[in-house]
Amino acid sequence: MSGTQRNIWHGSGIVETNIELAEKTFRLSLNVQEPLPVINAGQFVMLRLPGGSDPLLGRPFAVYRVSENILEVVYLVVGKMTSRLAELQPGNRLDFWTPLGNGFSLSDAAHTIMVAGGIGQTPFFMLAENLCQTQTESRCTLLYGTRTASRIVCMEDFEKLGIEIHLAAEDGSIGYHGFVTDLISKVYQPGESTRILCCGPHPMLHAAFQVARQFDLPCEVSLETSMSCGLGICYGCVVKCRCEADTWDYRRTCVDGPVFDAYRLCW
Numbered sequence: 001m002s003g004t005q006r007n008i009w010h011g012s013g014i015v016e017t018n019i020e021l022a023e024k025t026f027r028l029s030l031n032v033q034e035p036l037p038v039i040n041a042g043q044f045v046m047l048r049l050p051g052g053s054d055p056l057l058g059r060p061f062a063v064y065r066v067s068e069n070i071l072e073v074v075y076l077v078v079g080k081m082t083s084r085l086a087e088l089q090p091g092n093r094l095d096f097w098t099p100l101g102n103g104f105s106l107s108d109a110a111h112t113i114m115v116a117g118g119i120g121q122t123p124f125f126m127l128a129e130n131l132c133q134t135q136t137e138s139r140c141t142l143l144y145g146t147r148t149a150s151r152i153v154c155m156e157d158f159e160k161l162g163i164e165i166h167l168a169a170e171d172g173s174i175g176y177h178g179f180v181t182d183l184i185s186k187v188y189q190p191g192e193s194t195r196i197l198c199c200g201p202h203p204m205l206h207a208a209f210q211v212a213r214q215f216d217l218p219c220e221v222s223l224e225t226s227m228s229c230g231l232g233i234c235y236g237c238v239v240k241c242r243c244e245a246d247t248w249d250y251r252r253t254c255v256d257g258p259v260f261d262a263y264r265l266c267w
């Protein structure tokens with residue numbers, strides 16, 4: 001999708017639960033008391049604290065799961081807004097607008113490799129769920145790496161889907177000892193039509209893209225660019241992308257992304 005977005009649900013939800021899953025990592029569920037719009041895997045929501053101006057701006061979060069009138073996000077506390085989110089109690093109100101962004105593209109690849117770093121597993125749950133339901137002939141693998149084992153969350157949800165999961169920790173405390181991107185070449189089977197999808201810190205995305213390019217595989221990356229409006233209005237979220245004829249121009253992460261063809265980004 002491109003351009004300023006329309007048909008966006010804007011309202012508030014009541015906090016149903018806000019559970020600490022691991023150190024500084026929470027799962028927040030919001031009840032909106034009416035059916036939510038269709039939200040595709042990889043699309044996101046802007047959350048904003050109601051009735052105040054500190055913080056002034058909303059913040060973007062991947063939609064982790066949605067069912068009828070419940071929307072869930074999983075977040076890591078890094079600064080002002082996420083610290084305030086961590087204090088929310090059941091019954092508190094939160095403003096949000098969604099669905100935003102483009103989401104992951106549809107594909108008939110036989111193997112989807114999802115590469116997540118840090119809190120980058122969040123957009124992949126809905127995608128994996130969707131692939132398991134609609135593409136039963138294809139397979140789906142999650143590669144998930146963090147600095148240390150205690151930062152790994154939500155794996156029970158992915159396990160229930162029955163997909164293949166490989167963990168990595170930079171300190172060796174769980175799974176593979178090293179960077180999650182090292183695992184791509186271990187699960188990729190040459191000759192099998194495969195695509196690579198990534199979400200996480202920028203250096204990890206770049207490393208994953210380099211592996212994809214080495215094997216000549218399609219690769220999409222979901223960017224965590226800072227945003228202000230999430231609606232395509234403020235131009236505060238631009239990234240450099242390649243255009244035709246070897247030129248480049250800016251694209252807005254909130255409407256042209258957050259998922260980009262990795263081959264089109266100016267790394």
Ligand SMILES: Cc1cc2nc3c(=O)[nH]c(=O)nc-3n(C[C@H](O)[C@H](O)[C@H](O)COP(=O)(O)OP(=O)(O)OC[C@H]3O[C@@H](n4cnc5c(N)ncnc54)[C@H](O)[C@@H]3O)c2cc1C
Binds near residue numbers: 074226
């Ligand atoms: C499409 C999208 C989906 C996202 N999904 C999730 C998600 O599911 N879960 C989650 O925990 N986070 C997610 N993020 C990141 C999340 O938006 C930021 O962590 C959040 O905005 C931080 O707000 P804050 O007020 O707590 O931090 P701030 O006070 O704004 O910043 C605190 C510190 O974190 C740094 N920082 C803030 N945002 C980012 C960023 N995006 N990348 C790198 N450094 C940053 C700042 O430079 C600063 O040093 C997503 C971002 C995008 C764009």
Ligand code: FES
Binds near residue numbers: 228234236238253
């Ligand atoms: S956040 Fe305003 S244009 Fe993208």
